[in-house]
Each structure stands twice: as structure tokens, then as C-alpha cells.
Amino acid sequence: MRIVAGQWRGRALQAPPGEGTRPTADRVRQALFDSLWHAPWAGRAAVEGANVLDAFAGTGALGLEALSRGAAQGFFMEKDRVALAVLRANLAALKAEAVARVLPADVLRPPRAEMACGLVFLDPPYGKDLGARALAALRGAGWIAPGALACLEIGRGEAVPVLEGWEVLAEREHGAARVLVLREG
Secondary structure: OEOOOOOOOOOEOOOOOOOOOOOOOHHHHHHHHHHHHHOOOOOHHHOOOOEEEEEOOOOOHHHHHHHHOOOOEEEEEEOOHHHHHHHHHHHHHOOOHHHEEEEEOOOOOOOOOOOOEEEEEEOOOOOOOOHHHHHHHHHHOOOEEEEEEEEEEEEOOOOOOOOOOEEEEEEEEEOOEEEEEEEEO
16 A cells, blocks of 8 residues: 555555554545545645545554645544554654644544544444444534535445435545545535
């Protein structure tokens, strides 16, 4: 697993052993960021200079990809101790600590936001219907800026969750994953 583009392009990322963490594949991240970069509803400004939240962060691949491509600040929310150790190692290897903050927390019970984020990545465990609940909890804690974009990864066979207050802008399938791009509001 590697950073796909930007200042850290080609840099390897660690992943925890076993099946407990399922990092977003390089090709899925590439497709997602290409979509954000070139879509009329997003563009480079959706990433460059953005405050980004990587919820269910795992290895931090999504948030690190955004930072590599010019995001201003990244927040990484994860509760698994093994994944947290790998996430911190990935941040240290990229020397990203100055622009990244690790929050050892449950996304469904998040701490109050330090700042609202305009770009939110959610890659919860598949098959547990966590996306809508996580978005509601993050909104309630102040993590989601008005008009924010959220990228929600679910399993290919899962039903699209009911997402009150969110507009689905794009939906793409990549292997076992389905990625929804949403706009708050």
C-alpha cells in the first residue's frame, strides 16, 4: 500500500496484520481522488487547503492521501489500539505530525470538534450499517462544516444507507467496495 500522488507519492504505508483493518486499496483511493479532482461539484479546491477528517482511519491512508495532495490539516479518528499504533507510525514515517492530529476515539461517540472539516472520509467496517450513524454523530459534535463533502465506503453488496441531510453526488463500485460521495446540506 502506497500514497498514490502528491508530495509523498510512492511512499509505502504500513498496515496492521490480520483482518481487523481493511485499508482502502491504492486503486480505489486513486479513483476517488481523481473523481474529487475533476468533478464539477468538487475540483482541486475540495482537497487543497481543506481541513480533513479521516474517520475509522485505520492506517490513515485516505487522510494521508489528502495531506499529500495539499490538504491543510488532517484529523484521524480511530479506536483500535493496533490500528492506532500503525497510524502513528505512518504519520511519523511521512513526518506529517505537524499537520495531523490523531484522535483515539469512537466515531459513533466523537469528541467535540477542534474545527469543522470540509472533507470527511468514512471507511467503517462493512456490513454493520455504521455510515449514517457516524455522519450524524460527527455532525452533532461539530466535525462537519456546512456544505462539506463526505466520502463513504461501504461494501459492494450493501444497500445505500438513508442519509438525512446529505445529497449523493456520485456512486462508484471498485471490486468489493462501493464509494459514495455526499454533500452536506
